[in-house]
Amino acid sequence: MSKPIMSAHFESRKPSDVRLAQMKYDEREKKPEAVINVGIGNVSLPTNPAMMKRMFNLDSPESPFSKGVIRYSGTAGTPEAQDAFKNILKSEGFDTSKLNVQVTDGGSSGMELVILGVCGPAGENERPLMMIDPAYTNYISFAQRLGRKTVTIKRHMGEDGLFNLPEMSEIEAIIKEHNPGGLLVIPYDNPTGQLYDQETLKELAELCVKHNMWLIGDEAYRELYYKEDQELVSIWGLSDEEVPGIEGRRISIETASKVWNACGLRMGAVITDNAEFSKKSIAEYTANLCANVIGQYIFGALAHESKEDILSWCKEQRDYYKDMIVKVREGLLEKEPKLIVSRPDASIYSVIDVRNVVKPDFDSIDFVLYCAGEGAVEIDGVETTLLVAPMKGFYDIEDSSKNPGTTQFRISFVESPENMAKVPELFVELLRKYEDQR
Structure with a gap:
């Protein structure tokens, strides 16, 4: 009897690089005593107190769920959840009077909507999504799922750990060649941890106007920056006065996952100053x-927080991450000076490049699978392994031999400070052990 036939798309699918290590580790029969998972940005901190209060009191008289009834909201989301996203932006000094907010099931749903809204027809090369490599791997995956074309501006990781953009003239040449529908920018960058400056964002915005493109800002980490006296970098800081x-033509993708420590709540938003785009x-x-109505209610608590409370919370998150990120980077370079580690200016990620350390024909995916499937070293007397994300899937490059991610990894600063302090020794020792047996 013949087997049912799956689609070619399903047949071709492989797990996202950010989930690869965890999936392999789950299959491991003999697990080590401890595992530290920095392969995915699954924040482990408690959520905001106002949100927490609602989460723990869903049966209180003021809760819409007190009688056990859970109904749909409007498709755009509850007015309160919409206002919560606006209140955050307003507290940070941005004008929200002309913004349209659509609440979605996490930023991921927002990504799909934006790709559908700015790109050409499925299966065609018309008006692709332009990204800046390396880019968050989910955008590549969603574009493939939706049959939309992508095109990338290439960045290269220098020996100093910086990912530098090409000249604007080179970027414009790519735009002229491919005629993209929109440009995606992640100012507080995932995966590199670097921070765009507002002037660069302005120059990219000018290209979007000149070539009739949408400017899409993934602002999941907008409040997580670690330079002293840094002003917020955002597409909402641009205006017709400086970029006529x-x-x-501005669209931002927002989420409760990172700054608000609520990854599993699956609350996001598509925000735009184009009413027609929002309507469609x-x-x-x-x-x-x-979107999830219980999540909307919990996140909606932020609609009532003061500017002072919003800003104080954001500073608390910055202070928590900054010290930890700096220490991990310094620890990695101390354990193995030949490593290249991206500079931690923003977000909750760093990229480690091992190209100066490993033997030829190294493959980041193979190392990740080794650590998850069999590797372990003793740290403080405890047999431990480490889960990280290979960077190959963050580059939109068909030729694997030319993919810089072959020697690169993304680490997420989501474990406790105590566990994050073990990452440098753990990564270096596992890498040496892997190379010795390869």
């Missing part, structure tokens, strides 16, 4: 009916 024509995006999302 930019208003009406909501129409597309009606097939999903609405």
